[in-house]
Amino acid sequence: MGVAATLLALGAISEEKNRIDPKKQLAPIYQEIKTLRGLILAGEKQVSDLRLRQEERQRELAAILEKAPALKENIIRAKEKMARQRGMSLKDMLEIQQEVARAEEKQLRDEARMADIRRANEAYPAEREQLLARIKELKENYNGLAGQYNQEKAQADLRVAALISREEGMLEELTPAVATMYREALGHCPENPVAILEKGICGGCRIGLSKQLIKHVCQDGQPARCENCLRLLLPADAANR
Ligand SMILES: [Zn+2]
Known part of the structure; x- marks a missing residue:
């Protein structure tokens, strides 16, 4: 996986x-x-x-x-x-x-x-x-x-x-860095710590994200956290990555 x-x-x-x-x-x-x-x-x-x-x-x-x-x-x-x-x-x-x-x-x-x-x-x-x-x-x-x-x-x-x-x-x-990132997101949003980034918007809080963050997550495929709600952001095709 x-x-x-x-x-x-x-x-x-x-x-x-x-x-x-x-x-x-x-x-x-x-x-x-x-x-x-x-x-x-x-x-x-x-x-x-x-x-x-x-x-x-x-x-x-x-x-x-x-x-x-x-x-x-x-x-x-x-x-x-x-x-x-x-x-x-x-x-x-x-x-x-x-x-x-x-x-x-x-x-x-x-x-x-x-x-x-x-x-x-x-x-x-x-x-x-x-x-x-x-x-x-x-x-x-x-x-x-x-x-x-x-x-x-x-x-x-x-x-x-x-x-x-x-x-x-x-x-x-996971690598320790990514595991920590997940745990931090979990600390902020224990009910649903992971959100899908789609059309430039965080699926958790529905706030538009910076171009840099969108590129980081969607093109480079790197995990990152929403600037607003601190959820862990994943690209829409995360399941296949
Ligand atoms: Zn968010």
Whole structure:
């Protein structure tokens, strides 16, 4: 293979490498996996929060139940005092009345709160089950996608490795100066480092080139780089040279 044809083939390999770049190819599936991981973590946090709220309610219920007998006892005693009322000033009477009213109000609030807690307790197992089922489903999706990702990544890596080994072989066929020129063009335009010079225009950036450069590439058949985009320029008949 001539120098121009080798460079043309190297350019095609770079384009192919770029096309199958696993990082780009697998970006959408990787993103999906990341999203699923986020949803699983959020779901697990929800389960844990739900359990904490449940425990908190149990403590609250225990505290209400613990204080209930004393509260009840206070109301009974205050009512007894009011029943006796003899020798009691109006001010004391009003105070006791207010105390009973406050205690009864508290009793009602406690009962309402306990009813809320019991309702929440009844709903808890189903809520938890629902969250766990959702997490299980997310994990199944996650594992499926992760498997697909690993498989596709391994295949793409193999294809890239094969291209790299072909690339290395071809670079060895070139003189060090031309190989360096190719590597520099690759550094500037990794997606398509080689361009065809046709009708005085660089096929990469579509900019007209100097007469001297055109003669150098097309007549003398020497590799050179575009003055504008720095791609490696080849004559239109490179494949046959
Ligand atoms: Zn150019």
